[in-house]
Amino acid sequence: MSKQVKMGMLGLALVIPSFLVLFVIVVIPIVISLLESFKDKNGRYSFVNYEHLFTDKLMRSNIIFTLEVTIVSVVLVLIISYALAVYMRFNNGVAVRWIRRTYMIPIFIPSVIATYGLIQLLGNHGWLARILLQAFSVESMPRIIFDKKGIIIAQLWFNIPFTTMLLGSALSAVPNSVIESAKDVGAGFLRIFFKLILPLTFKTLLVAVTFVFMGVIGSFTAPFLIGPNAPQMLGVSMEQVFGVFQDKQMAAAIAFFTFLLCSFMGYFYIQNMIKEERSRSA
Amino acid sequence: MLRNKARVLFMIALSLTFGVLSACGGGASSGTSQGSGSDAKPASDNKSAPATASAKPAEFSFYFTGSQNVKDLWDTLIPMFEKATPDVKVKPVYVPSGTGAQPTYDRILAAKQAGKGSGDIDLYEDGVNYVTRGQKDDLWDTLGTDKIPNLAKVDQKIMKDVANLAVPYRSSAVILAYNGDKVKDAPTTLDELYDWIRKHPGKFAYNDPSTGGSGDSFVTTAIYKFLPEDAIHNSDPAIEKQWDQGFALLKDLGKYVYGKGIYPKKNQGTLDLLASGEVDMIPAWSDMVLDQINKGQLPKSTKMAQLKPGFNGGPTYLMVPKLSANKDAVAKFLNFILTPEAQSVIVTKMSGFPGIQLANMPQEVQDKFKDAAAGFRTFNIGDLGKDISKRWQSEVAAQ
Structure with a gap:
């Protein structure tokens, strides 16, 4: 046996266990729920669930609402995390030290507790409202809890730490020498940022987008507890359709649609990875 | 080429696993957040009832679901019962609310359809929906005062509503x-x-x-x-x-x-x-x-x-699957649950209404429920x- 074939077999042997796990816990359930989602009430195959999903006023507003929350959250998380990571990478001092020490804290707080904390903080008569009333006699605050804004704030809380960590590690991989040499030839900060730093961290940025997107679109706890009654995010709606209306097929259709949205994201991501790989091996 | 493929696979695995993990996270927390708040406690049920190999005490398994307060209630009542009735042992199985009352019912139904008795479930607690559903599927045993004398203390209108198929032990x-x-x-x-x-x-x-x-x-x-x-x-x-x-x-x-x-x-x-x-x-x-x-x-x-x-x-009901093998032991348990002593535990432990008519309860309990008891209606839709x-x-x- 040639060495190459041996290596190939080793490679396959290493991949197969994880592939099998993947197959059993991901691929099979997806296929089952896909089949389930095409069944109508009498067990016959039809498009009735998807028709309902895209024509029902309530469902359509749920989808739009979910996408709105997701996109706004992704954009905000990326802007804030990237700014934070860049700041931590290129500055030193007390502020940076404190940010570095504290920015991971949200990861260690269970999401239910964090969500209730947000309700206490931002609710109608919450701490923030009381502080504003005492200090600035601001009488009325916009509604944050039981509203889209509340969900987005919660998503920021959940997603910023990890994204910052991810981007931070990518930024630390940008060699100082590159930046210094660019500075030597007279490039300004903006120019360095757009010509060097951004392209060098673009791949990680894409990873971060994928992760935040999937995390937000599939989130449940925060939207369930602080979201409005209608429209709902898809996760909440799925739970309601499955658990309360007991319409398994409809829930499967929502689940599959959510999966499609996620795999759409994943597709671009993988596509980009392959391109990268090709250009490297070429 | 192989490396490339493996890498792609890995990436797919990564992204999908992440997606699934987050979905699971959602599911899990949906479980915890259902019921009344902090009822996320895994069923730690076998401690109190070791499966005895000797056939001396009759043992039956009791499936119940609900929030933490329901579990606390049974954790108090079952030892009381076992102390009073040494020849019967109860094996409680707690299904936290939101995680699967439906599967328990499905299990009883499936066991019946497969001709395997009651699926080792001898007593089951749930709301009126499952009483009526079981009535359609012919799952529950008809209960009477011959085996459970204390049933006479229960409001007979409620018993009629459920065709004597279940015991409204608290409400x-x-x-x-x-x-x-x-x-x-x-x-x-x-x-x-x-x-x-x-x-x-x-x-x-x-x-x-x-x-x-x-x-x-x-x-x-x-x-x-x-x-x-x-x-x-x-x-x-x-x-x-x-x-x-x-x-x-x-x-x-x-x-x-x-x-x-x-x-x-x-x-x-x-x-x-x-x-x-x-x-x-x-x-x-x-x-x-x-x-x-x-x-x-x-x-x-x-x-x-x-x-x-x-x-x-509405009452919460206890139902006995028709095909249970331990009906006599279960009847003793049900009779105990309907005694004023056990009912008092329901009142003190979880502030629930007694399942038996108030006239059978001590005066202080009757006073406590003066405000709330008057005129609640049982919906059975x-x-x-x-x-x-x-x-x-x-x-x-x-x-």
Whole structure:
């Protein structure tokens, strides 16, 4: 046996266990729920669930609402995390030290507790409202809890730490020498940022987008507890359709649609990875 | 090439696993957040009843579901029973609410269809929906005073409602809980309540009916207000046509409830609003209110009132699968549950209503339930509740 074939077999042997796990816990359930989602009430195959999903006023507003929350959250998380990571990478001092020490804290707080904390903080008569009333006699605050804004704030809380960590590690991989040499030839900060730093961290940025997107679109706890009654995010709606209306097929259709949205994201991501790989091996 | 493929596979695996993990996370927390708040405790059930190989004491397994307070109740009652009846052992299996009452029922049904008895489930606790469902599937055993003498103490109307197939061992009712400092004359009829809501905009809240029974009760009561009285025992879908007037009322009330149409999630959601003083009146479960006043979570000024006609309340039932092999042992247990001593535990431990008629209980218990007991009604509308939630979601929540 040639060495190459041996290596190939080793490679396959290493991949197969994880592939099998993947197959059993991901691929099979997806296929089952896909089949389930095409069944109508009498067990016959039809498009009735998807028709309902895209024509029902309530469902359509749920989808739009979910996408709105997701996109706004992704954009905000990326802007804030990237700014934070860049700041931590290129500055030193007390502020940076404190940010570095504290920015991971949200990861260690269970999401239910964090969500209730947000309700206490931002609710109608919450701490923030009381502080504003005492200090600035601001009488009325916009509604944050039981509203889209509340969900987005919660998503920021959940997603910023990890994204910052991810981007931070990518930024630390940008060699100082590159930046210094660019500075030597007279490039300004903006120019360095757009010509060097951004392209060098673009791949990680894409990873971060994928992760935040999937995390937000599939989130449940925060939207369930602080979201409005209608429209709902898809996760909440799925739970309601499955658990309360007991319409398994409809829930499967929502689940599959959510999966499609996620795999759409994943597709671009993988596509980009392959391109990268090709250009490297070429 | 191979490396490339492996890498792609890895990436797919990574992204999919992440997606699935986050979905699982959602599922898990949905489990924890159902029921009344902090009921996420894995079933640690086998401790108290080691499976004895010797056949001396008859052992039966008892499946129950509910919030933590239900588990606490059985953790007290079962040792009491085993002490009093040494020849019977109970093997409790706790299914935390939101994680699978349905599978338990399905198990009993599947075992029957497969000809395997009752699937080792000898006693099962759930709401009236499962009693009626089991009635259709012919799953439950008919119970009588010959084996369970204490059944005579139970309200016979309730027994008739469930065709003697289940024991209503405790119940709780939805009542109106209000801030006694702010509300001086609480409404006593439904019309007065709706008037009160309109006159005090933003001071009343009921929870999303699909997330908790108290909001569900408010909604159901409003809908069935316009229907003949016996409609509450009718589970025929034909009746749904008569719901329109009720939904119109709820839609209209939406403008006056908390936040002009905000319906907090879960029974606890509205209780939190009452506790923080954001609203002055809510529908709530009597046992939760009493319990939280005792623990100081709700202010002492919180008062309760039952309307006339009342909100729905309902018993929780114990059912014996017809094919159970341990019916005699179960009958002894059921008889014990209906004694005033065991019933007193229900009152003290979880502030629930006794399942037996109040006249059989000590005087102090009778006094305690004076306010709440009067006139709660038992709704038995089967699967129609599902359609109510569905329609409420699209018509009232999304208006």
